[in-house]
Amino acid sequence: MLVTLAIPSWPQINTNLASASPVAPVTIKRGAQAQAKVHVRLMPGYHMNSNKPLDEYLIPLRLTWTAPPLEVVRTDYPEGKMEKYAFSEKPLSVITGDFDLVTEFHAPAAAPVGSQTVTGKLRYQACDSRACYPPRTIELKLTVDVQ
Amino acid sequence: MFNKKTIFVAALLGTVVACSMSTPPAAEPKVKAENTRNAAADFALKDADGKTVKLADYKGKVVLLNFWATWCAPCKVEIPWFIEFEKQYKSEGFSVLGVSMDEEGWKAVKPYLEKSKVNYRMVMGDDAMAQKYGGIESLPTSFVIDRQGRIAATHVGLVERADYEGEIRELLRASTGARVGDAGDTQLASNQH
Numbered sequence: 001m002l003v004t005l006a007i008p009s010w011p012q013i014n015t016n017l018a019s020a021s022p023v024a025p026v027t028i029k030r031g032a033q034a035q036a037k038v039h040v041r042l043m044p045g046y047h048m049n050s051n052k053p054l055d056e057y058l059i060p061l062r063l064t065w066t067a068p069p070l071e072v073v074r075t076d077y078p079e080g081k082m083e084k085y086a087f088s089e090k091p092l093s094v095i096t097g098d099f100d101l102v103t104e105f106h107a108p109a110a111a112p113v114g115s116q117t118v119t120g121k122l123r124y125q126a127c128d129s130r131a132c133y134p135p136r137t138i139e140l141k142l143t144v145d146v147q
Numbered sequence: 148m149f150n151k152k153t154i155f156v157a158a159l160l161g162t163v164v165a166c167s168m169s170t171p172p173a174a175e176p177k178v179k180a181e182n183t184r185n186a187a188a189d190f191a192l193k194d195a196d197g198k199t200v201k202l203a204d205y206k207g208k209v210v211l212l213n214f215w216a217t218w219c220a221p222c223k224v225e226i227p228w229f230i231e232f233e234k235q236y237k238s239e240g241f242s243v244l245g246v247s248m249d250e251e252g253w254k255a256v257k258p259y260l261e262k263s264k265v266n267y268r269m270v271m272g273d274d275a276m277a278q279k280y281g282g283i284e285s286l287p288t289s290f291v292i293d294r295q296g297r298i299a300a301t302h303v304g305l306v307e308r309a310d311y312e313g314e315i316r317e318l319l320r321a322s323t324g325a326r327v328g329d330a331g332d333t334q335l336a337s338n339q340h
Contacts, residue, residue, distance in 0.1 A: 055220070057218055058218055058220070059218045085220070087220050087223075087305050088220050125218055127220065128304075130221060130305045131219075131221060131285035131287065131288075131304035131305065132216070132218065132219040132221060132222070132285060133284070133285050133286075134248070135250070
C-alpha cells in the first residue's frame with residue numbers, strides 16, 4: 001500500500017522532488033463505492049503544475065490507476081494556486097507543499113471478494129524559481145479489500 | 148546669464164550623462180580561463196528534417212548549446228534571446244544549437260518551433276546525449292562553446308540575457324585557433340555543476 005518509486009524521463013537523475021503514498025488500505029463492498037486517499041509531499045522551494053495548468057505545453061499533475069475489476073469513478077485534485085514567477089509573464093496554476101488526492105472507486109457486483117493490490121501512477125513535473133525538472137512518475141500500490 | 152560656450156559644454160555633458168544612463172552596463176563575461184576549459188563532447192543527432200547534426204559541423208564557430216523542453220517555462224524566456232543572438236552574431240561565426248529533451252519528440256516540438264519562429268537549428272536529445280554533458284538535471288541548461296570546441300561557460304537554470312551576450316562577444320573576439328573536435332571529442336564535459 002505504499003510506494004514511492006520515481007521514474008524520471010532521463011534516467012540518470014536521482015533526485016526525488018516529491019513522494020506519494022496511499023494513506024490507508026481501502027475496504028469496498030461489491031456494488032458500492034469507496035475512496036482512496038493518496039498523500040503527496042513536494043520538497044520545499046519547488047512547485048508542480050496543477051491538474052489544470054493554464055499553458056497547453058505544461059504537464060499536468062495526473063493520477064491514474066490500473067485496478068480491474070474496480071472502476072475509477074473520478075479523482076479529485078487540489079485546486080491550483082495562481083503564482084507569478086520571474087520566468088512567466090502570466091501567473092501559473094501550481095501546487096506546493098503537502099496535499100492529498102482522492103480517488104473514488106466502484107466495485108462491480110460481480111467483483112471477486114478478497115484482498116487485492118491495485119497499482120497507480122502519479123505523474124508530475126516540478127520547477128523551482130529558475131529551472132524545471134523532468135516529468136516523473138511515482139508508482140503506487142494500494143491494497144483494496146473487496147467484501 | 149550663460150554664454151554660448153557654457154551652454155554648449157552643459158549640453159554636451161548632459162548628452163554624455165544621458166547616454167551613460169540609458170546604456171545598460173556591459174555584463175562582466177564569466178568565461179573560464181582557456182587553460183581550464185574542457186572539450187565539448189561531440190554527438191550525432193537528427194534535426195527536424197531528419198538530417199544528422201554533429202558538433203564537429205560547427206568547426207571554428209562559437210556555439211551556444213541549449214538543452215530545453217516545451218514544458219519548461221524558464222526555457223521559453225531564453226528562446227527569444229537566442230533567436231536574436233542568431234540573427235545578430237551569425238555573420239561573426241556564432242550559432243545557437245538547441246537540444247530538445249521532450250519525451251514526445253518532434254510531435255511536441257515542431258509546432259512550438261513554428262509558433263515561436265525559432266531560426267536556429269534544433270536536434271532531439273536523448274539520455275546518451277545528456278550523459279555526454281555530465282547529466283542534465285534541470286532545464287534550461289546551456290553550454291557556451293568556444294571556437295576550439297571547448298566549454299567556456301555553463302549555465303544551469305534561467306540567467307540574465309546579458310550573461311550570455313557578454314560571453315558570446317568575448318568568445319567571438321578571441322582569435323581562431325584549433326578547430327572543434329581537436330581537443331578530443333570523447334572527453335566528458337563534466338564540470339558544469
